[in-house]
Amino acid sequence: MAVLARSSSPSSLSKLLRPHSVSSLRSFSSSAADDQRVLTIETSVPFTGHRIEPPSRAVDTTPAEILSFFRDMAVMRRMEIAADSLYKAKLIRGFCHLYDGQEAVAVGMEAAITKRDGIITSYRDHCTFLGRGGTLLQAFAELMGRRDGCAKGKGGSMHFYRKEASYYGGHGIVGAQIPLGCGVAFAQKYSKDGSVTFALYGDGAANQGQLFEALNMAALLDLPAILVCENNHYGMGTAEWRAAKSPAYYKRGDYVPGLKVDGMDVLAVKQACIFAKEYALANGPIILEMDTYRYHGHSMSDPGSTYRTRDEISGVRQERDPIERVRKLILSHELASASELKDIEKEVRKEVDDAVAQAKECPVPDPSELFSNVYVKGFGAETFGPDRKEVRSVLP
Amino acid sequence: MATAMALRSFGRRTSIAARGFSGSCETEKAAKDGKPINLFSAINQALHIALDTDPRSVLDHLVGYFLFRCRLIINRVGSLFCAYVFGEDVRFGGVFRCTTGLADRFGRSRVFNTPLCEQGIVGFAIGLAAMGNRAIAEIQFADYIYPAFDQAFTAAPMAYSTKTEDSIVNEAAKFRYRSGNEFNCGGLTIRTPYGAVGHGGHYHSQSPESFFCHVPGLKVVIPRSPQQAKGLLLSCIRDPNPSIFFEPKWLYRLAVEEVPEHDYMLPLSEAEVIRQGSDITLVGWGAQLSVLEQACVEAAKEGISCELIDLRTLIPWDKETVEASVRKTGKLLISHEAPVTGGFGAEISASIAESCFLRLEAPVARICGLDTPFPLVYEQFYMPTKNKILDAIKATVNY
Ligand SMILES: Cc1ncc(C[n+]2csc(CCOP(=O)(O)OP(=O)(O)O)c2C)c(N)n1
Ligand SMILES: [Mg+2]
Numbered sequence: 001m002a003v004l005a006r007s008s009s010p011s012s013l014s015k016l017l018r019p020h021s022v023s024s025l026r027s028f029s030s031s032a033a034d035d036q037r038v039l040t041i042e043t044s045v046p047f048t049g050h051r052i053e054p055p056s057r058a059v060d061t062t063p064a065e066i067l068s069f070f071r072d073m074a075v076m077r078r079m080e081i082a083a084d085s086l087y088k089a090k091l092i093r094g095f096c097h098l099y100d101g102q103e104a105v106a107v108g109m110e111a112a113i114t115k116r117d118g119i120i121t122s123y124r125d126h127c128t129f130l131g132r133g134g135t136l137l138q139a140f141a142e143l144m145g146r147r148d149g150c151a152k153g154k155g156g157s158m159h160f161y162r163k164e165a166s167y168y169g170g171h172g173i174v175g176a177q178i179p180l181g182c183g184v185a186f187a188q189k190y191s192k193d194g195s196v197t198f199a200l201y202g203d204g205a206a207n208q209g210q211l212f213e214a215l216n217m218a219a220l221l222d223l224p225a226i227l228v229c230e231n232n233h234y235g236m237g238t239a240e241w242r243a244a245k246s247p248a249y250y251k252r253g254d255y256v257p258g259l260k261v262d263g264m265d266v267l268a269v270k271q272a273c274i275f276a277k278e279y280a281l282a283n284g285p286i287i288l289e290m291d292t293y294r295y296h297g298h299s300m301s302d303p304g305s306t307y308r309t310r311d312e313i314s315g316v317r318q319e320r321d322p323i324e325r326v327r328k329l330i331l332s333h334e335l336a337s338a339s340e341l342k343d344i345e346k347e348v349r350k351e352v353d354d355a356v357a358q359a360k361e362c363p364v365p366d367p368s369e370l371f372s373n374v375y376v377k378g379f380g381a382e383t384f385g386p387d388r389k390e391v392r393s394v395l396p
Numbered sequence: 397m398a399t400a401m402a403l404r405s406f407g408r409r410t411s412i413a414a415r416g417f418s419g420s421c422e423t424e425k426a427a428k429d430g431k432p433i434n435l436f437s438a439i440n441q442a443l444h445i446a447l448d449t450d451p452r453s454v455l456d457h458l459v460g461y462f463l464f465r466c467r468l469i470i471n472r473v474g475s476l477f478c479a480y481v482f483g484e485d486v487r488f489g490g491v492f493r494c495t496t497g498l499a500d501r502f503g504r505s506r507v508f509n510t511p512l513c514e515q516g517i518v519g520f521a522i523g524l525a526a527m528g529n530r531a532i533a534e535i536q537f538a539d540y541i542y543p544a545f546d547q548a549f550t551a552a553p554m555a556y557s558t559k560t561e562d563s564i565v566n567e568a569a570k571f572r573y574r575s576g577n578e579f580n581c582g583g584l585t586i587r588t589p590y591g592a593v594g595h596g597g598h599y600h601s602q603s604p605e606s607f608f609c610h611v612p613g614l615k616v617v618i619p620r621s622p623q624q625a626k627g628l629l630l631s632c633i634r635d636p637n638p639s640i641f642f643e644p645k646w647l648y649r650l651a652v653e654e655v656p657e658h659d660y661m662l663p664l665s666e667a668e669v670i671r672q673g674s675d676i677t678l679v680g681w682g683a684q685l686s687v688l689e690q691a692c693v694e695a696a697k698e699g700i701s702c703e704l705i706d707l708r709t710l711i712p713w714d715k716e717t718v719e720a721s722v723r724k725t726g727k728l729l730i731s732h733e734a735p736v737t738g739g740f741g742a743e744i745s746a747s748i749a750e751s752c753f754l755r756l757e758a759p760v761a762r763i764c765g766l767d768t769p770f771p772l773v774y775e776q777f778y779m780p781t782k783n784k785i786l787d788a789i790k791a792t793v794n795y
Contacts, residue, residue: 094597094772123599145773156597156772172599173540174512207511208543235512237485243511307488370766370774 016233016293016316035064041329043268050250052257052286055275059267063335065111067344069266070326072110073103074345076127077323078352079136080296083126083143083157086356087300092143096157099127101295104322105230106131108269109198113277115165118188118197120181122205123158124230124294125170132165136355146362153365154373166195174235175201175208178227182218182285185225196224196280198273204235206249215253215285222284226276227253229287230263232294237307250289263290264320293320430623430656436648438622438655439494439587442629443481443532445659447502450479450530479633480524481507483517483534483587491536492589492648518544518586522551522638525581530633538590538642539599549611551581551638582636587629589645590618591683591733592779597772603682603734603765608640609711609743615639615664616710618682621647623655627662628708635664644683651686667714669721673703675793676727679718679744681707684731684780691785700793710740718744719751726757727792731780736764758795761788 040058047054080100086092099106102124109119110131121128126139134150142149143157150160161169168184171177181199188195201211206229218225229249233240240247250258257279261272269290276286293316297304304313317324330336336344433441481498487509489496499507510517514535521531535541541548592601608616615637619625625643632639644651670685671692680688685706692702703721707713722728728748730741745760763780771778 093595095600153773154771158597158599173542175543204512207513207516209513209515210543236491237488238509238512242509365773367774367777370768370771370777374768 036062041267044262044265048260050258054259055271059271069107071344072107073323074348076103076130078348082352082356094156096300097124098296099124101293103127104266104269105263105290105292108266109273111270112273116195118166118168118184120168120177121200123170123172125160129160132162132167134162137358140355140359141362144359147365148362175205175210178211179214182214182223182225185223189224196277198226198228200228200230203231203240207243215256218285219256224280225285226280227287229289230292231289232292236298250287253287256285256287258287260289263292264322266322430654432652433622433655434649435622435625435651436492436494438626442626443498446633447479477528479530481532482510484512484536485509486534514540514543515547518547521584522581525583526579530583532585535588537600538588538604539602541588551584581638584638585632586640590642591644591646593646598770601770605642605710606734606740609740618642620682620685620706621651622653626655627660631661631664646683665709665712665714667708667717668706670706671704673701675701675725676789677703677721677725678729679705679707680731687782688731690782694786695789722748722752723755726755729761729788731763731785733765735767736762737767739764758792761792763788
């Protein structure tokens with residue numbers, strides 16, 4: 001009851017808004033044309049550690065990498081905006097949770113790991129799928145329940161998977177993916193191939209008992225598991241401080257070390273993930289709390305404006321937007337011009353529009369797909385459409 | 397006054413007697429004076445009344461000595477001090493607006509948000525109820541009740557350890573053994589929206605009622621309409637056994653009917669014959685009733701007279717009413733959204749086959765959800781639609 005008795009919000013606008021710090025740049029190469037020269041850039045804010053010495057703020061990157069960050073995040077942003085319109089046009093049914101605002105987490109994480117490393121996440125899974133190498137067509141087709149979707153149109157928004165890139169996908173039950181991720185990590189430990197698993201969950205999910213059960217097992221077994229709390233500060237309409245006695249999620253593993261990361265800074269995310277992977281392989285689990293923000297409401301049925309102020313949202317957009325941060329970085333270091341970046345965005349927009357158009361043309365799954373994949377072999381069932389005119393399907 | 401009588405009856409009725417409130421509550425016929433409201437508003441009204449009429453606030457409102465005596469009776473049976481409503485986002489009205497306005501009216505210590513932790517919510521509710529309170533817990537979607545499954549099972553046996561005079565000896569002995577003392581959590585009610593909405597996909601559409609029907613000690617109740625929802629929910633809240641109340645989310649906005657504004661309860665464990673007929677008995681519950689009703693209308697056009705029964709309470713269920721109807725018609729069809737295998741229809745079918753074997757003229761038909769996960773695409777193939785039911789009615793009648 002103590003939690004509920006608290007009446008005023010300790011989390012305020014000022015805490016969410018932290019200005020982009022002017023990054024310091026040390027260039028190790030003087031040839032400006034070289035895409036692969038190493039740039040060292042300082043993260044927006046220092047990392048904060050729990051039972052661990054945090055990594056350095058100086059992140060190594062290259063012009064090519066920074067430009068790819070820009071492009072990848074722009075694709076994700078554009079995809080989510082297109083999904084928003086498709087949902088409103090009733091082409092996407094079911095529940096749909098968008099990731100715009102959080103792109104730096106998916107992109108920074110990918111920059112630090114390989115496709116042999118596992119990722120498992122919640123229902124807010126579209127962009128992570130792209131990060132794992134999924135295509136826009138697969139994403140849109142799945143969103144619309146079409147045959148070419150990554151789950152053959154059978155999963156929908158909350159259930160994207162990509163086995164070839166160790167993407168164990170989207171899970172609808174809040175918190176359920178965390179112990180699953182630990183099981184994956186256990187298998188990886190046995191295979192001794194130097195891979196780890198990133199299990200992502202939200203600040204709301206952090207209050208589920210499953211997290212603590214999984215943490216304990218992972219720590220007991222020294223699993224190469226990295227638990228990533230994507231703290232976007234709200235679980236549906238509930239602000240983090242209303243739901244968590246301690247919203248310092250990186251500390252909540254108690255005996256498991258943790259790191260707080262600016263999840264709006266793609267380079268900080270990359271640095272933290274490199275650090276965490278190394279740590280996990282040598283020592284066992286670690287928690288990364290990514291301080292991030294979702295611009296959209298929780299799902300398409302939530303306008304996202306009843307439990308937070310418009311000022312808060314626009315403030316984050318202005319001060320902390322992950323794409324704008326990278327844009328500034330590119331411009332200030334003259335890696336590309338403003339108009340070149342605009343061109344990239346135009347290209348991205350076209351790519352997304354083309355994928356949407358293509359996905360709309362995809363056929364829906366065959367009716368027999370209703371029965372396949374329930375068991376390894378079909379178990380035989382017969383049905384017909386609601387109007388009795390459609391095909392009967394009978395499977396062995 | 398109805399409330400007062402009902403409250404008093406708790407003192408005596410602590411068993412899972414087949415007909416919980418039949419003597420103590422008004423039936424739906426008693427009042428046709430209400431305003432047309434939808435199902436979520438009806439639930440909201442019921443919750444307002446429940447919070448308003450719990451003994452403590454009744455005292456606060458100085459309704460008087462008569463009700464004070466009720467409280468003494470209640471205290472004597474060791475239960476019911478105060479009612480609370482809680483769950484994920486309920487203080488702000490909840491996902492379906494069922495709890496709108498409650499926090500403003502009754503305060504944040506009686507209507508509050510919980511973190512996202514279903515097992516915690518239900519476990520907490522059991523503890524609160526064990527202290528003699530009415531704990532009305534909301535699970536946001538029935539699809540998310542599984543983390544709380546274990547606790548729901550815990551709830552059941554605890555109920556039996558009340559100071560009951562008339563529990564079946566065998567069971568009473570068993571549950572005393574398990575609890576080792578005399579607690580109960582009869583004040584527990586879990587509310588949760590269930591069922592299809594047309595496009596809910598895997599995790600916003602399920603009908604998990606039959607899992608809970610396998611737990612003696614719980615009551616499982618599903619209303620079909622706003623008026624029913626209000627009366628049945630108040631009965632669940634005031635019933636001295638833990639109950640799970642599944643709300644048909646498809647009907648939250650869609651179903652509108654006149655609902656009396658006053659406090660009334662509808663009997664638990666009492667099925668209702670909502671359409672008389674002679675050729676076949678149809679049994680269902682919740683949102684499926686309207687589908688069954690449409691099938692009845694269509695069947696009537698072809699000269700088939702269907703008797704339609706709303707089971708309302710799944711456990712303990714009203715066998716007498718169903719049996720009486722099947723004895724009359726000789727045929728039975730059961731329909732629910734949950735997958736057919738292991739659904740509650742199987743239990744009804746087996747029971748009726750036992751008790752009406754010689755009277756049955758055709759095999760019992762079950763038109764239910766398919767044995768697949770609830771699908772994102774082809775929901776209409778999965779669902780027990782009107783036409784599927786109609787086909788089965790004809791097949792059964794012409795058997
Ligand atoms: C077990 C369970 N309970 C409730 C829900 C409904 N629900 C879906 S998402 C959500 C909020 C989760 O918030 P958070 O973990 O912070 O993730 P975010 O949506 O912010 O990414 C809730 C309550 C669910 N899917 N599963
Ligand atoms: Mg969140």
